[in-house]
Amino acid sequence: MxxxxxxxxxxxxxxxxxxxxxxxxxxxxxxxxxxxxxxxADSALADEERAFPVDDFHSLSVAKDVSVSVICGSAPMVIAKGHKDVLDDLDIDQSNGTLSISNDGEDPGIFSSKHLDISVITNKPIDDIQAIMGSQLQAHPCAISDKNLHVVASMGADVKIEGKVQYLNAEFSMGANFNEKESDLQIERANVDAAMGVNAFLCGAKYVSGEQAAGTLLNIGQDTQQNISTAMGAAVSKSGCS
Structure with missing residues (x-):
């Protein structure tokens, strides 16, 4: 060659x-x-934080892909952190003592998340909590009423509450989760109605009544007295708390 x-x-x-x-x-x-x-560039945008002063409230409602931490302070306020475009569409509303927070923003793109991290500061105990549509909520003991507490969790919401409550009235549905085995929530009496894939822990309850249906699992303590009806694959377990 x-x-x-x-x-x-x-x-x-x-x-x-x-x-x-x-x-x-x-x-x-x-x-x-x-x-x-x-x-x-997109990560820098995602670090924005905004504060929203609000009036006193006793009821809290959260929705749509938010992680909410409820803490105590001298003045009520909402502090939200996330992507600028999502924060622009954050809906905060108050009516008749209820503070409503909804993440109405669109997905900002493949490098960012619609998710928002939110701190809710309250100057008085909350007696009513609602979490829906994939929201996550954790309430510190000082932030909840030690007398009567009403909790609604639905559509994939995850709620964690600790403290002491005389009476808990709870409604769980559609894949909601309430507390964990390690959660320190002491309850004198509770009425819990749950349906459709709920997983709830009331390990520190002295007495629980209510109705469970459609694949729910309610975990109660070894010494918890109960009057709970079950149907359609629902179960009440004491082993989950041990």
Whole structure:
């Protein structure tokens, strides 16, 4: 083979191999840099935090992909953290002592999340809580009423409450979760109605009544007295709290 033919063959091999193609390598590098720049820029936007002063309230309702921590303070306030575009559409409303928070923003894109982290500060105990549509809520002991507490959780909501309550009236449905085995919620009496895939822990309850249906699991303590009716695959368990 002539030297001309050898040079031609080598050039053909190099041009058809990604490893030896400088143009393709540069393009890949530029693409990677562009992706990293987008991620960094979008992450910076996601760190925005806003504070919303609110009036006194005794009832709280949260909805749509929010993680809410209810804490105590001298003045009621909502502090939300997330993507700017999502914060722009955060709906905060008050009526008749109820504070309603709904994440109405659209998904900002593949590098960000619609999810918002929210701190709710209350200056008085809350006696009514509602969490729906994938929301997560955790209430500190000082933030809830130690007398009567009404809790509604539905549509994939996850609620965790600790403290002491004389009477709990709860309604759980559609894949909601309430508390965990380790949750320290002491209850004198509770009435719990649950349906459709609910998983709830009332390990610290002295007495529980109510109705369970459609695949729910209610976990109660070894010493808990109960008058609970079950139907359609629902169950009451004491082993889940041990």
């Amino acid at each position: 002539s030297s001309v033919s050898k040079r031609f063959s080598l050039s053909k091999v190099l041009s058809s191999t990604n490893v030896f193609s400088p143009i393709k390598g540069i393009n890949a590098l530029l693409f990677t840099i562009a992706i990293i720049s987008l991620i960094v």
